Amino acid sequence: xxxxxxxxxxxxxxxxxxxxxxxxxxxxxxxxxxxxxxxxxxxxxxxxxxxxxxxxxxxxxxxxxxxxxxxxxxxxxxxxxxxxxxxxxxxxxxxxxxxxxxxxxxxxxxxxxxxxxxxxxxxxxxxxxxxxxxxxxxxxxxxxxxxxxxxxxxxxxxxxxxxxxxxxxxxxxxxxxxxxxxxxxxxxxxxxxxxxxxxxxxxxxxxxxxxxxxxxxxxxxxxxxxxxxxxxxxxxxxxxxxxxxxxxxxxxxxxxxxxxxxxxxxxxxxxxxxxxxxxxxxxxxxxxxxxxxxxxxxxxxxxxxxxxxxxxxxxxxxxxxxxxxxxxxxxxxxxxxxxxxxxxxxxxxxxxxxxxxxxxxxxxxxxxxxxxxxxxxxxxxxxxxxxxxxxxxxxxxxxxxxxxxxxxxxxxxxxxxxxxxxxxxxxxxxxxxxxxxxxxxxxxxxxxxxxxxxxxxxxxxxx
Numbered sequence: 001x002x003x004x005x006x007x008x009x010x011x012x013x014x015x016x017x018x019x020x021x022x023x024x025x026x027x028x029x030x031x032x033x034x035x036x037x038x039x040x041x042x043x044x045x046x047x048x049x050x051x052x053x054x055x056x057x058x059x060x061x062x063x064x065x066x067x068x069x070x071x072x073x074x075x076x077x078x079x080x081x082x083x084x085x086x087x088x089x090x091x092x093x094x095x096x097x098x099x100x101x102x103x104x105x106x107x108x109x110x111x112x113x114x115x116x117x118x119x120x121x122x123x124x125x126x127x128x129x130x131x132x133x134x135x136x137x138x139x140x141x142x143x144x145x146x147x148x149x150x151x152x153x154x155x156x157x158x159x160x161x162x163x164x165x166x167x168x169x170x171x172x173x174x175x176x177x178x179x180x181x182x183x184x185x186x187x188x189x190x191x192x193x194x195x196x197x198x199x200x201x202x203x204x205x206x207x208x209x210x211x212x213x214x215x216x217x218x219x220x221x222x223x224x225x226x227x228x229x230x231x232x233x234x235x236x237x238x239x240x241x242x243x244x245x246x247x248x249x250x251x252x253x254x255x256x257x258x259x260x261x262x263x264x265x266x267x268x269x270x271x272x273x274x275x276x277x278x279x280x281x282x283x284x285x286x287x288x289x290x291x292x293x294x295x296x297x298x299x300x301x302x303x304x305x306x307x308x309x310x311x312x313x314x315x316x317x318x319x320x321x322x323x324x325x326x327x328x329x330x331x332x333x334x335x336x337x338x339x340x341x342x343x344x345x346x347x348x349x350x351x352x353x354x355x356x357x358x359x360x361x362x363x364x365x366x367x368x369x370x371x372x373x374x375x376x377x378x379x380x381x382x383x384x385x386x387x388x389x390x391x392x393x394x395x396x397x398x399x400x401x402x403x404x405x406x407x408x409x410x411x412x413x414x415x416x417x418x419x420x421x422x423x424x425x426x427x428x429x430x431x432x433x434x435x436x437x438x439x440x441x442x443x444x445x446x447x448x449x450x451x452x453x454x455x456x457x458x459x460x461x462x463x
Contacts, residue, residue, distance in 0.1 A: 020247075021247070021248070021251050021253070021263075022251070022263075022310055022311055022313075022314035022316055023314045023315060023316065024246075024267065024270070025207075025208060025212065025213040025263070025266050025267075025311065025314070025316040026212050026213075026314060026315045026316040027210060027211065027212045027316075029270075043141065043142050043143065044142065044143045045075070045077050045078065045079070045142035045143060045144070046075050046078050046079070046142050046143070046144040046145070046146050046159065046163075046233075047078070047079045047080075047081060047132065047140055047141060047142045047144070047145050047146070047236060048071050048075075048078050048079070048080045048081065048145075048146045048148060049081045049083070049125065049128045049129070049132075049145060049146070049147055049148070050064070050067065050068075050080065050081070050082050050083070050148045050149065050150055051082075051083040051085045051111070051121055051124030051125060051128070051149065051150065052064050052082060052083070052084070052085060052087065052091075052095065052150040053084075053085040053086035053087060053124075053150075054086060054087050054088040054091045059088065059090075059091045059094070060091075060150045060151060061091055061094045061095060061098065062186075063150055063151040063185050063285060064082075064095065064098065064150040064151075065098050066153055066185050066186065066189060067148060067149075067150060067151070067152055067153050067154075067185075068080065068098060068099070068102055069153075070153040070154040070155075070156075070189075071146075071148070071154060072102055072104055073154075073156065074154050074156065074157075074158065074159040074160070075159055076104075077104075078104060078142075078146075079104070079105045079106065079107075079140050079142055080099065080102070080104055080105070080106040080107075081106070081107050081108075081109065081128050081131070081132070081140055082095060082099065082106065082107075082108050082109075083108075083109050083110075083111050083124040083125070083127055083128045084108055084109065084110045084111060085111045085121070085123070085124035085127075086111075086113070095108070096108065105140075107131075107140055109127055109128055109131045110127070111123050111124045111127040112127060120252055120254075120257035120260070121149070121229075121250075121257060121260060122248075122250035122251060122252045122254075122257060122260035122264075123250075123252050123257075125147065125229070125249070125250050125260075126248045126249065126250050126252065129239070129240070129243050129248070129249055129250075130243065130248075132145075132236070132240055132243075133240040133243040133244050141236055141240070142236065143235070143236065143237075144163060144166070144233055144234070144235065144236060145233070145234050145235075145236040145239060146159065146162075146231070146232070146233050146234075147229045147230065147231070147232045147234070148230065148231060148282070149230055149284070151185065151284065151285040152179075152185075152230050152231065152282055152283060152284045152285070153185050153188065153189070153282070153283050154231070154282055155280070155281040155282065155283070157280075158177055158231070158280035158281055158282060159233070159280075161177075161277050161279050161280040162175040162177060162231075162233040162277055162280045163175075163233065165201045165275050165277050166233065166235060166275075169273065169275060171272050171273045172203075172235075172272055172273045172274070172275050173234060173235055173238055173239075173268055173269075173271045173272030173273065173274070174227070174232055174233065174234040174235075174265075174268050174272070174274050174275070175201070175232070175233045175234075175275045175276075175277050175280075176204070176223065176227030176228060176231070176232055176274065176275065176276045176277065177230075177231040177232075177233075177277055177280035177281055177282045178223075178276075178277070178278045178279075178280065178281050178282075179223065179228050179230050179231060179281075179282050179283075179284050180281050180282070180283050180284065181283075181284050181285075181286035181419065181421050182283045182284070182285060182286065183285075183286060183288060184285065185283065185285050188283050199278040199279045201275050201276065201277045201278070201279075202275065202276055202278075203273055203274070203275050203276075204224075204225060204226065204227055204273075204274040204275060204276050205217075205225055205408050206225070206226070206265075206266070206269045206274060207225055207226050207262070207265065207266045207269070208266055208269055208270075211317070211318040212311075212315070212316045212317045212318055213266060213311050213316045213317050215304075215307060215308060215311060215317055215345055215446065216322055216324050216334065216345055216347065217406075217408075217409055218262050219262075219304045219307075219345070219347060219446065219448065219450070220324055220347045220348075220409070220448060220450060220451045221409055221410070221450070221451060221453060222262075222450050223276070224276075224409075224410060224453055225409075226261070226262055226265035226266070226274070227261075227265050227274055227276055228261050228265075229260070229261040229264060229265075230261075230282055230284055231280070231282030234268065235272075238271045238272065239268070239271070242267070242270075242271060249264050249267055249268070250263070250264050251263045251264070253310075254303045254306060254307075255302060255303055255306050255437075256299035256300075256302055256303050257299075257303075258296075258299040258300045258302075258303045259300070259303040259304065259307060262307075286419070286420060286421055287420060287421070288420075289420075290420060290423070290425040291425075293420040293421060293423070293425050293426050293429065294372065294425045294426070294428065294429035294432075295429065296429070297421075297425075297426045297427075297428075297429035297430040297433065297449075298373070298376070298429045298430070298432050298433040298436075299433060300430060300433060301429065301430040301431060301432065301433025301434040301436075301437065301449070302433035302434070302436055302437035303433075303437070304433070304434065304437070304446050305433065305434050305435075305436075305437025305438040305440075305441060305444075305445060305446045305447075306437050306440075306441055307446070308343060308344065308345055308438070308441070308444040308445060308446040309343075309441035309444035310441075312343040312444050317343065318336075319338075319343050320336050320337060320338050320339070320343065321336065321337050321338070321339045321342055321343070321344040321345075321346070321394070322334060322335070322336045322344070322345055322346070323335045323336075323345070323346035323347070323349055323394060323398075323401070324346070324347050324348060324406065324409075324448075324451075325348065325349060325350075326348070326350075326411075326412045327405075330411040330412065330454075331405060331406070331407055331409075331411060332405070332406040332407075332409045332411075332412070333403055333404070333405055333406060334403070334404045334405075334406050335398060335401035335402065335403050335404075336401060336402045336404070337397060337400065337401040337402065339393075341443045342443045342444070342445070343443070343444045343445075344390065344444065344445040344446065344447075345445070345446040345447070345448065346390070346391075346394060346447055346448060347446075347447065347448020347449070347451065348412075348448055348451060349391065349394060349395070349398075351448070351449070352387070352391060352431075352447055352448060353391060355387075355427060355428070355431040355447075355449075356384065356387050356388055356391060356431075358428055358431075359380065359384040359387070359428065359431060359432060359435065360384055360388065362380075362428070363377075363380065363381035363384050369381060372428075372432075373432055376432070376436055379435075379436045379439055379440070380432045380435055380436050382439055383432075383434075383435030383436050383437075383438060383439035384435050386435065386438065386439055386442075386445070387431075387434075387435050387438070387447055390445060390447065409453075410453040410454050410455070411453065411454040412451060412452070412453065412454070413452040413453055413454045414452065415427075415452055416452075422452070426449075427449050430449040430450075431447065431448075431449060434446060434447045434448065434449075435447070
């Protein structure tokens with residue numbers, strides 16, 4: 001198959017209004033129509049979808065090359081679909097050369113861009129899916145579809161392990177690997193890491209229940225509840241059915257474009273079961289400096305707070321103020337109360353008190369706040385005061401809040417502060433994004449970073 005750059009006119013339905021997409025996550029939302037997962041009998045094999053772009057600080061063609069190497073080592077007959085999500089002219093030529101050198105069937109599709117808009121991974125993935133769903137993309141379709149980023153790599157047997165779970169679970173629509181952050185893909189490759197033991201796969205509990213979208217569990221436990229798009233293996237036929245009949249799989253309207261995984265997983269759960277496969281590993285190149293980590297976490301924290309507002313407006317979450325706390329026996333407990341017009345979420349109030357004190361101290365030193373948060377410093381300072389008021393009000397009324405145990409979530413583990421993503425800069429950056437996002441979208445708020453969890457038992461989380 002020759003290299004082809006496909007114009008963006010094959011993506012007629014990539015934009016959806018916020019309320020239309022998010023309302024699908026509300027209680028009673030119309031489920032997907034029954035669909036045979038392999039109903040159209042697509043060719044066996046895997047299509048690999050990888051977005052890439054040229055950031056201001058330099059290209060990503062080196063990591064993309066390593067990613068492609070691991071893909072073809074795992075699946076020599078894979079079809080590769082690369083989405084040009086803003087490549088420079090020189091990088092576009094390099095990407096074309098990389099793909100031709102692999103000898104694999106491949107295609108390049110250009111993500112559509114509206115004037116004045118930024119590129120997002122959600123936009124890129126929607127463009128790739130739109131091509132696959134279009135008649136022009138029929139030659140690219142295989143039984144399975146694998147999502148990767150251009151700075152990720154597959155462990156040698158991960159694809160086989162993911163595929164085995166889907167083959168053994170007829171109601172499963174997606175299988176998620178364990179995503180392992182590494183400082184450098186090159187260093188990881190040179191170490192030739194051994195395969196992890198064949199830990200049993202488990203069904204993920206999912207983010208949708210009778211109360212709507214469970215924002216507390218998703219933001220507190222992430223991949224233990226929803227999985228991640230990186231390394232996700234899905235049955236292609238039902239996903240393309242959704243794209244044709246329901247619209248985009250990925251939501252493009254988040255302020256920083258950092259929560260598309262969370263929402264896409266909820267949409268996928270309308271199509272079938274989600275499974276996690278801890279023995280299948282995909283490595284993801286982490287941010288290399290505290291400042292870059294802080295910036296990344298700020299974006300995540302801001303979008304999580306924005307979700308509290310957007311999902312409330314869409315009727316997809318239960319009203320009231322809800323908190324996750326930990327009991328003496330190690331299990332989580334959800335407490336809920338009514339604050340009038342407020343819809344809010346507090347994750348681990350004890351840790352939030354620590355985070356509040358740190359942000360308050362940073363805000364008291366204007367030069368330090370500006371150095372850490374730039375143009376967002378004043379909003380972080382004002383949002384920190386709002387967090388303090390919320391914590392005081394919660395503490396005063398916590399004794400009268402309704403209590404509900406959450407044994408569906410694993411026990412809390414201690415933070416080890418060992419890596420950038422789990423370190424102090426990450427926590428400060430995430431909470432700073434929370435307070436700025438909550439300030440901008442009152443009376444809704446969300447405060448709390450992802451929590452470390454004890455490895456759950458094998459029978460945990462089965463609905």
